[in-house]
Amino acid sequence: MKYLDCFRALARQRTDEIVVASAGNSCQAWWAATRDSVGSFYLDASMSLSSMFASGLALARPELKFWAFMGDGAFAMNPGMLMVERQMNLPNLTHFLVSNRVYGATSNAGLPNFKDNDYAAIARGMGLERVFAFSDVAALNRDFPAVKSANAPGHAFVVLEVEQYSDDEQKMEQPPFDGPELKFRFGRHVESRAGCDVFGYRIE
Amino acid sequence: MRTDVTDKNSDTAKRIADELAACGVKLVASLPDNWVMDVINTIEQDKRFVHVPVNREESAIGLCSGAYMGALGSAALMGASGFMTVVYAITKINYTYEIPLFLMATLRGAVGDHHKHHVSNGLYLLPVLDAINMPYKIIDKPDDIGLISRCYKHTRTYARPMAVLFTRDLLRGAH
Numbered sequence: 001m002k003y004l005d006c007f008r009a010l011a012r013q014r015t016d017e018i019v020v021a022s023a024g025n026s027c028q029a030w031w032a033a034t035r036d037s038v039g040s041f042y043l044d045a046s047m048s049l050s051s052m053f054a055s056g057l058a059l060a061r062p063e064l065k066f067w068a069f070m071g072d073g074a075f076a077m078n079p080g081m082l083m084v085e086r087q088m089n090l091p092n093l094t095h096f097l098v099s100n101r102v103y104g105a106t107s108n109a110g111l112p113n114f115k116d117n118d119y120a121a122i123a124r125g126m127g128l129e130r131v132f133a134f135s136d137v138a139a140l141n142r143d144f145p146a147v148k149s150a151n152a153p154g155h156a157f158v159v160l161e162v163e164q165y166s167d168d169e170q171k172m173e174q175p176p177f178d179g180p181e182l183k184f185r186f187g188r189h190v191e192s193r194a195g196c197d198v199f200g201y202r203i204e
Numbered sequence: 205m206r207t208d209v210t211d212k213n214s215d216t217a218k219r220i221a222d223e224l225a226a227c228g229v230k231l232v233a234s235l236p237d238n239w240v241m242d243v244i245n246t247i248e249q250d251k252r253f254v255h256v257p258v259n260r261e262e263s264a265i266g267l268c269s270g271a272y273m274g275a276l277g278s279a280a281l282m283g284a285s286g287f288m289t290v291v292y293a294i295t296k297i298n299y300t301y302e303i304p305l306f307l308m309a310t311l312r313g314a315v316g317d318h319h320k321h322h323v324s325n326g327l328y329l330l331p332v333l334d335a336i337n338m339p340y341k342i343i344d345k346p347d348d349i350g351l352i353s354r355c356y357k358h359t360r361t362y363a364r365p366m367a368v369l370f371t372r373d374l375l376r377g378a379h
Contacts (some may be wrong), residue, residue, distance in 0.1 A: 041273070043297070044296075044300075045296060046296055046297060047262075047296075049262060049263070049265065050266075051266075052258075052262075052267045052270065053266045053269055053297070054270060055266075055270060056231070056266065056268060056269060056271035056272070056274065056276070057270040057271070057273055057274040058274075059231060059254065059267075059271060059274070059276065060231075060270070060274025060275060061274040061275075061276075078259070078260065078262065078263070080263075081259060083259050084257075084258050084263055084267075087256070179300040179301035180302045182301065183273070183301045183302060183303060186273065187273055190273060194275070196274070197275055198274070198275045
């Protein structure tokens with residue numbers, strides 16, 4: 001399926017989930033699909049840490065739901081993250097592995113072993129039980145609502161098989177925020193949603 | 205004598221855990237280094253903490269940074285070698301977004317460390333910290349464990365990362 005179509009389909013199904021997007025293409029696609037500047041954290045170029053960042057959030061705020069996007073280029077850098085995720089097994093976290101079989105953020109550079117990588121099998125091999133895969137928008141529209149609404153224990157790992165960006169898509173706008181602005185926009189949103197105090201500053 | 209050494213190490217580990225709890229740390233993400241095993245084991249058994257053993261040190265940076273954005277106090281615990289692998293994650297996440305991070309590491313390669321494979325850490329750990337303008341305090345004796353709270357609070361004021369470095373004398377005793 002087309003990368004952008006996939007993200008637009010997910011954006012339509014999003015209700016109150018807080019999102020962490022990762023470098024390059026997924027940040028561009030989520031920004032294009034949502035223009036969300038408060039409930040999404042665009043973790044640019046973290047080289048595989050978006051789901052760990054989201055896991056910290058999900059652990060901290062069990063009353064909220066989190067989606068983490070990650071390309072398979074990032075996943076290739078740190079697949080052992082799934083061991084940590086399985087161990088934490090946070091029911092309020094969904095990890096989307098966006099599989100375009102290239103390093104999308106770097107001009108679709110080649111990804112090692114791209115033809116044979118079976119991300120769902122890797123996840124199952126690390127003990128994950130709620131593993132799903134989608135390769136077309138119709139299936140995503142039809143079946144993802146059940147995944148999303150399932151009152152099941154443990155976190156979900158969802159593989160999205162998408163086409164790599166075209167040259168024109170590579171030129172799409174990146175979320176136009178400097179780091180501190182994004183931190184405060186997102187943190188204030190978490191504060192308002194959870195009634196917590198992320199940025200409390202007191203002189204004692 | 206071995207029992208005495210273990211008791212002393214455990215007491216140091218307990219004091220470190222107490223100091224972390226006192227400043228509001230709930231999540232501790234760790235990777236092992238022989239010197240900090242007493243600290244890791246103490247935290248693992250302490251109900252005041254959620255201890256998450258991670259697959260690599262970068263994952264601890266991601267976890268703790270996300271925890272901060274969810275208003276959960278956290279600390280990353282690792283060896284000096286592990287720290288040397290996380291420079292990009294720290295500069296990308298904690299400096300770019302100005303997200304506080306409290307990190308505890310071992311001061312490997314310094315006087316008292318008899319392991320030759322840590323010579324590189326002795327040569328480069330402190331220069332690397334200086335190169336990325338990451339402040340640090342060295343904790344060399346139990347009476348200085350209170351620096352943990354001061355440094356943790358400084359990360360929240362400074363809105364960037366800071367480290368405390370534990371010496372062998374603190375964690376294992378002089379030899």
